[in-house]
Amino acid sequence: MPPSLSVDYCGLRLPNPFIVAPAAITETADRIRRLEDAGAAAVVMKSYSETEPQRRHATPRFRILHHRAGPFSADVLYSYEQASVFDLDRYCEEIARCKSSCAIPIFASLHIATDDHWREAVRACEQAGADAIELNVSCPHGVHAMGGDEMLPAMAHALAVAREATSLPLVPKMTPQLDRPDLAARYLASSGASALVMFNRFTGLDVDLDSMRPILHGGYAGHGGPWALHYVLRWLTATYPGLPIPIAASGGAFSSDAAIKMVLAGATVVEVCSAIIAEGPAVLTRFISALEEYLDRHSIASLDYVRGIVCDRLTATDDVDRRNRFFAAIAPGLCTSCGVCGRVCIYDAISEGAQSYAIDPDACDGCGLCLELCPTEAIALHPRPTPLER
Ligand SMILES: Cc1cc2nc3c(=O)[nH]c(=O)nc-3n(C[C@H](O)[C@H](O)[C@H](O)COP(=O)(O)O)c2cc1C
Structure with missing residues (x-):
């Protein structure tokens, strides 16, 4: 029906x-x-x-x-x-x-x-x-x-x-x-x-x-x-x-x-x-x-x-999960080295490598901003095996 x-x-x-x-x-x-x-x-x-x-x-x-x-x-x-x-x-x-x-x-x-x-x-x-x-x-x-x-x-x-x-x-x-x-x-x-x-x-x-x-x-x-x-x-x-x-x-x-x-x-x-x-x-x-x-x-x-x-x-403010559960990573084949991610990362987790930009997973806060701004969708968030308490 x-x-x-x-x-x-x-x-x-x-x-x-x-x-x-x-x-x-x-x-x-x-x-x-x-x-x-x-x-x-x-x-x-x-x-x-x-x-x-x-x-x-x-x-x-x-x-x-x-x-x-x-x-x-x-x-x-x-x-x-x-x-x-x-x-x-x-x-x-x-x-x-x-x-x-x-x-x-x-x-x-x-x-x-x-x-x-x-x-x-x-x-x-x-x-x-x-x-x-x-x-x-x-x-x-x-x-x-x-x-x-x-x-x-x-x-x-x-x-x-x-x-x-x-x-x-x-x-x-x-x-x-x-x-x-x-x-x-x-x-x-x-x-x-x-x-x-x-x-x-x-x-x-x-x-x-x-x-x-x-x-x-x-x-x-x-x-x-x-x-x-x-x-x-x-x-x-x-x-x-x-x-x-x-x-x-x-x-x-x-x-x-x-x-x-x-x-x-x-x-x-x-x-x-x-x-x-x-x-x-x-x-x-x-x-x-x-x-x-x-x-x-x-x-x-x-x-x-x-x-x-x-x-x-709706999640109440006190119940929001604030652990650092994710890290961002760049797929080198998709990165055009435009540098947008490096410019916006306030955690200094992103640096320019020989072939493409790279993200230090330990420094990454998992905020997700770089992947929202990446023009080639080269960045994705991945779950950490164990969330970092911050
Ligand atoms: C050109 C125009 C004329 C409108 N005239 C009226 C009106 O006469 N009375 C009213 O209650 N709302 C009026 N509205 C508000 C709409 O009815 C509606 O509440 C508002 O635009 C939000 O809906 P929307 O995002 O689908 O446009 C008008 C809106 C527009 C854009």
Whole structure:
């Protein structure tokens, strides 16, 4: 029997864990239909904002920044796309259009500043047919683009006010700019959240060296990329154990492997955004088959068996094995004598020989840096017959 990808999220049974996160790709029913066709289990609509409605998006608003420095590289999707261009009436019309033309659940997303408007907007979204509502109190460009400590009470307050006006599932979207996201998540769960999104994007800045001005539209921008995954995984594992509500992981799901890691770290669903912006809806189709193939290969019948499995497998600081168990050795035939390993070894264990570089196993600390940097993969770690105590 093929593995089951289905998950329960916000009272909905979804055929797979892939939800499309809000951005202009989810602004209209037409765009959402393409995402449904590609396999999206649900879609969160582009956020409606009380403070910036009906403003055209800035042009241009996207940059892909490639950082290359020595052995390091990182790609950043740097962008300034504010809230939906629709006012509340038009936003709700679009929800209704989605509901009449798509079969998948539609989440509204609201970014609001005042209590009265929270009530009005959640009621209007419910009437228009939304299946659930994300509370986007963490937009990196919005009125709440403040520090996490200020944002948390704002999120809890928004939740309380919205709850007065609707019985729909309410899902706060957390900022990554929190001191302790795990504690914040527990607080929001006890304040009535139906689920949580971890996380929105980071706010940030880049500067043009010639003009000495901020790039793009000239101000702060949201930024994310594949590198965001590690932050998300770290806090998923701290948050998942014992949390009474499901988590939607968001941030860094650029590959199916990244998405699977999020589930193993505790996510019930994975919200995908930038990968779809950059590669189109077919990303979802690929993620779904890769997840199915992964479960099949590991003989896992359902995601319920592996969700959060990593949480119990984290090694506590005091239990980390600090003995010197390995030494590095160079395969002479593969060494090109480039000298990178010798330059980075702080233990003076590596020296240039007649034919190739060589490593003194007694001086080697087994840190593994030289093999990470060797351009020809000539270095490997080997277990010591008896670990050295240091
Ligand atoms: C261009 C762009 C627009 C976005 N607009 C919204 C938005 O309107 N509301 C929201 O809650 N998040 C918004 N986000 C954040 C995404 O929904 C998502 O949480 C974030 O990009 C992290 O996921 P990713 O790494 O898959 O992109 C936007 C992100 C991008 C890149």
